[in-house]
Amino acid sequence: MSPPDFKPLSLMSSGTAAPPAEPWTPMPYADVPRYDARSLLPHWPRLHAGHALPPPPPHGPLADGWALYHSGEFERAAALGLQHGGAEGLVLANQATAIYANYLEPREAVRLSMFRQVVERAGAQAEAEPDNCHALYWQAYALGRYSQGISVARALAQGLGSKLKGALERVIALQPRHADAHVALAAFHAEVIDKVGPLVGRMTYGVRAETAFELFERGLDLHPHSPGALMEYARAQLMLHGDARMGEATRLYEKAAAVEPADAKERLDVELARAGLSD
Template sequence: MSNWKAFPHDAAAFNYSRDDLWKHWERLHAGDQEPWPEDEASQDAWRAYHRGDFQNAVALGLKAETASGMNAANKAQSIYATYLVADEDEKKELFEEVVDRAEIATKEYPNSINAHYQHAYALGRYSQAISIAKALTQGLAGKCKASLDHTLALAPEHAEAHIALGAYHAEIIGKVGSMVGSLTYGVSKDACEAHYQRALELIPGSAIARIEYANGLLTIFGNKKIKDATALYEEAAESTPLDAMEKLDVEFAKSELSD
């Protein structure tokens, strides 16, 4: 594993001890419903993830050889690739690695909620990287949707899966239109907004739920929804982050408002 970029913000507030991680676990994982890991190796992987030490989180998570450790590794790599990697080839390679690991994890740990979710998340981001048109042609959309459906079957209140499903509907409608999207892929504008709204009900203070909702509105409606999207970005920018990923979310929202 080559040297990754360092987290570009002050992470002192996110350097949780094991005891502090336990105290804040429910809030930190309100979006992904990850169960508390009983083993210290997995806890250390998640501690590294939350403080933005993404490369170390991957190494520690894989070394733990547990479902939770694998989920920490996969989430760390995906968030790193999403926010901190500019090179498109490197980004795609990182997502492909997560897709492969998560697919194996779904078989080794079939009841692990986030084995299925991380498979879907990485597939979705990979699809965006290669273009939605190519992803549809290669059948990746169906695989992504199947993993998200499996996630929600295991954990109906998995807010991040609802966000991803909102994006699934939005991206397909944005590429092929409402009619073809409905007939061919079963997507709709109503379902898209319903998933985003459900996510906000589950994690009302979330920056990423607002960012993805705004992105979805712009993808489907364009400038017709610019005021609604801007309001969502503004709310996201005002959120108080509790970990490195949330800090990256907030800074992204701020960057969208400054463009």
Template sequence: MDTGNWAEIDLDTADFAYEDAALKKAWSRLHAGDRQPWPDDPDLQDGWRAFHAGDFAGAVDAALAVGGDGHVLANKASGIYADYLEEDDDVRQAIYQAGIVRAEAAIKAEPEQPNAHYFHAYHLGRYSQCISVAKALSQGLGGKIRTSLDRALDLAPDHAEAHTAMGLYHAEIIAKVGKLVGSMTYGASADKAIEHFEESIRLTDAPIAWIEYGNGLYLLYGDKKVDESNDAYAKAAAMKPIDAMQALDVRFASDSLT
């Protein structure tokens, strides 16, 4: 993946350096959402330092240099970069497609690795949003996303980011095809969506958990829940970020309220 032209983060990330032993000390807090184990490989550690400090291109380059064991770092860093910093729709879509391929290879190599399945669902979901949820459903991507999220949660029941993604899966299905078809065809449920969002918030109380909860409320209930949706965004906007990813989440929530 060519990261040479990737944009740099436009935020002050000096507080997110996590140099030397600071990264390991903060690891469980930084990875409460994805449950990723501490890496023994020093090169991967440096790659994660780059990620948390907002050097997403450097993180991907480090991950790809490591090879197979770097798939989680590569997929998380490239995904966050595409979500927030890449302005070209074609480039963004290509990043998600590369993430799908990388995750599929990781699933074959490490079928018991929760984040191989989670990031497969993550990149499929973001790709689906690029091409429209309706088109993605017609191509059968919804079933693939559900299968990967189910597997991720089977392997890691406390995977907060997978709970958030599952909540959004249920909400987007219902918003697109309605409660009846969503339930009968895809097993989607508004109650299940809210349960997953609330579980993610219970596990991490992270900005992205509140943002997607707000999104889910609006997808499911529209203007009936707009105040609750805005409240969820306000909670995210008021949080103090612990790394560059969260700083981008917080800024997004804040900008969305203005």
């Protein structure tokens, strides 16, 4: 399946054309947990501890799609989500596309294209459904990864940071136990401070180091076994305090590397943690 077409956003022109579409890169690890629609549902609370998505009907295409996603079949999961349509299908398609783009897509132009697709789809959904936490979260996630791809400073200048921050704050207001939103907002605070400094960050973007740490602690309290959240916290420790927090950052990476992955995304995160420790 080739990446679906997207409508260009006025704030998000990459300035380069994406290369011809090719099949998505498969999962590189054979030891990924595998699910089908039947085995998926008993594990659903653990798999979705970060954002409390309601489970799909046990018999139907969405259960099959989520089983594909958690097994690392991101391309097939995204295609099934788009074919299903509706709010529930879009959540699956956006999550599968965003996670694949972040972890496995090797071509930078295609990665940015995929993130723009997710921003466009999720943003349109959030505009139609302002209280849809999942649309808001995936819009923010894709904005964040896109911003990192074009440089955080450039993204801030384009106003993408304020949009991201507002979406995540809205998610937390609507769903206070959304662990992933807490971690994503914490990472935003830390990264902006790292790029523009604490004074400009506070005065211009309303970000603070103490708020970042509070959000990380809350996110990990809600979802303590998330290897991705543990690594984000470790990176923030180093961004905000440098080598003085190297010991704490290493401890967090060790904890992430020791997680028994529950699905494909966690398997990818655990591998990143192991690689980080070996550097």
